[in-house]
Amino acid sequence: MVKVKATVHGAVSIVSAIANKKGATLGIELKVEVTIETSEGKGIEIQSENRSLSSRLINKTIEKIVSKKYLEKNKMLITIDSEIPTGYGLKSSSAISSAIALACAKIFKPKLTDKQILVAGVDASIESKVSITGAYDDACSCYYGGFNVTDNGKRKRIQFERIPSNLIAVIFIPKNRKRGNLKKLKILSSVFNNAWELAKEKKYWESMTINGLATSAILNSDPKIIIDLIEKGALAASVSGNGPSIAAIVKKDNLSNVKKVFDALEGNIIVSKVNNKKAQVNGL
Helix, strand or coil: CEEEEEEEEEEEEEECCCCCCEEEEEEEEEEEEEEEEEEECCEEEEEECCCCCCHHHHHHHHHHHCCHHHHHHEEEEEEEEECCCCCCCCCHHHHHHHHHHHHHHHHHCCCCCHHHHHHHHHHHHHHCCCCCCCCHHHHHHHHHCCEEEEECCCCEEEEEECCCCCEEEEEEEECCCCCCCHHHHHHHHHHHHHHHHHHHCCCHHHHHHHHHHHHHHHCCCCHHHHHHHHHCCCCEEEECCCCCCEEEEEEHHHHHHHHHHHHCCCEEEEEEEECCCCCEEEEC
16 A cells, blocks of 8 residues: 655646647745555545546546556545635645546656656546646646746646745635637737736736736726736736736735735735745655
8 A cells, every 4th residue: 555645736827828839837835735544445536525536637637647446446536635726726636636647656657757647647637628728837837836838739838937035926716607608719819929928028917917907808807907906016917818817916014005906806816926846745
């Protein structure tokens, strides 16, 4: 019997990759912990308080790393403990698939590279239809922490940098979970491409705010919120992922002013530090 635990953090969007398969993200401290225990028997058992987790994504990720022969003769108990709300654009599925891939690799294929572990989760995300692009940008920030600018189509990380550690992400989770039509993001593909080029030049805050204005106009959020957040001192603000959450990046001094913008809206506020820590896995 073997037991391991993997820890992977969440992320927020700087540039949405849906229009052009080119994205940028930054790591936040909210985390997912996945514990895998193997024993004699057969089958995969998943334990989690979160009812909306995709068991299909979890099973697909496992299949990418663990041989069928092994699965037929051994039982796997997977316990998932997540601080990341699911279905709000905060990269919970990327964090979970990366954590499962990392834990499985530790047990079954210790020689896999970081990239191979990441790609297992990305492929599983596409095959289980959890993600349109495979979300390589999301997976990179969840796994490596920091700022990550990626070409999702080529599975390539173009730019990586640590985030100044004095920054905080203020995330608003609206009560209304309604999302807009994602396909319409392609209408503004040149705008998203410009935002991505800015991120590539390390102009992350301009890039994120352009993304915020473009995505909020299309995905049923009010662009005025983005403007209000900037006015109150946020360095940048954007819808995260496909929404509906909105993330603002602030310095400590402006935290209470930025929170006030969200206080007027119906929903919850999460305050998280930024994250530069790489994913970790340990035997228990």
